[in-house]
Amino acid sequence: MTQVPAATRALKVLTFLASQPDPVPLERIGRECDLPRSTAYHLLTAMIAEGYVVHLVEERRYGLGVAAFEVGSGYSRQAPLQRIARHQLASLVDRIGESAHLAVLHGRDVLYVVEERAPSRPPLVTDIGVRLPAHLTASGRALLAGLPTAQVRALYPFPGAFVDRTGRGPRSLSALRSLLTDVRRRGHAVEDSEVTPGFASIAAAVLDHNGHPVAAVAVTFEGDPAPMLVDEIQQTAAVLTRRISGRA
Known part of the structure; x- marks a missing residue:
């Protein structure tokens, strides 16, 4: 000592x-x-x-x-994670040619704090400052999958908490739990046409020094995902985890 x-x-x-x-x-x-x-x-x-x-x-x-x-x-004012993520997301977009964003959990929503648009790609709903239901987004699922079971239960205490956008997505706590189990098994989250018809997203969590999810890196695209897209997203999330002294 x-x-x-x-x-x-x-x-x-x-x-x-x-x-x-x-x-x-x-x-x-x-x-x-x-x-x-x-x-x-x-x-x-x-x-x-x-x-x-x-x-x-x-x-x-x-x-x-x-x-x-x-x-x-002071940490909130300086927003170091957003500053670090902006460069990493821009590099990710250059490599894959799809739009990417960084989101944080805000209650039952995800809040988008960084957005990097790929050239010649259609506009998305994930502008900076936009909030979307966490259980419907790949970003939100990547974050929820890293939370304790009791915390997820507290966020979704009744069926009315499961709002709907396109008629797809979990409608109950048991359905959400099953989905989050798959996220933990794969190491990344997905959604397909649950936020916007015709668009899909893949996301991976950024972790702090306790292994707690603090943000999620996500890519949104049309059609089938490009080869190696999951690896690129997971690698970017891993870089951000290391940059904030996080623990995978």
């Missing part, structure tokens, strides 16, 4: 606190982060002084402070 830099230990504590639904006691922080009680206490005291941790004295628990929120807000 003495060989581990203090900064690494502090970041480990912050990461653990960020993963918890509520503030936690000192003993649990030490146990989960593999720190002696005295080391955990001194780290927390230093982080309290800098505003990254707050001590709830009455509850004898520790939680994230305002400075930690500011770091998260």
Whole structure:
């Protein structure tokens, strides 16, 4: 433990606190982060002084402070994933000649945050800022497949949550679960005419350092997919995963 830099230990504590639904006691922080009680206490005291941790004295628990929120807000403002993805998607479009986009999960929808259009291809509905039902899109399915079962259930608590666009797609939680099982088995998601008739999409997830899906790379096309299209999409998602220090 003495060989581990203090900064690494502090970041480990912050990461653990960020993963918890509520503030936690000192003993649990030490146990989960593999720190002696005295080391955990001194780290927390230093982080309290800098505003990254707050001590709830009455509850004898520790939680994230305002400075930690500011770091998260700074990440959102700088949008590093979108900046990195823009170049990678442009390169993907050059290689395959089809339009590509990056989407993130927003409730039961996917939100498109990067769009790269291929020359001479028809316009799509996936402009930046557009939201579409996650269960109907390849992007959404790639993201949903990486979520815990309980989280998927919470997103789709009743049949009315399964909105329809073209008369195709899952209409129940059991149908969605079966579809997501196939996505996990294949390592990529597909949809065909479920968003727009005549158009199909293939997508793969971008993962963070916990292996959690944070975005999806997708390509939309007409007709049959080009050879090696799945590999190209998966490779692009893997590059983005590595660039954000994610874990496949």
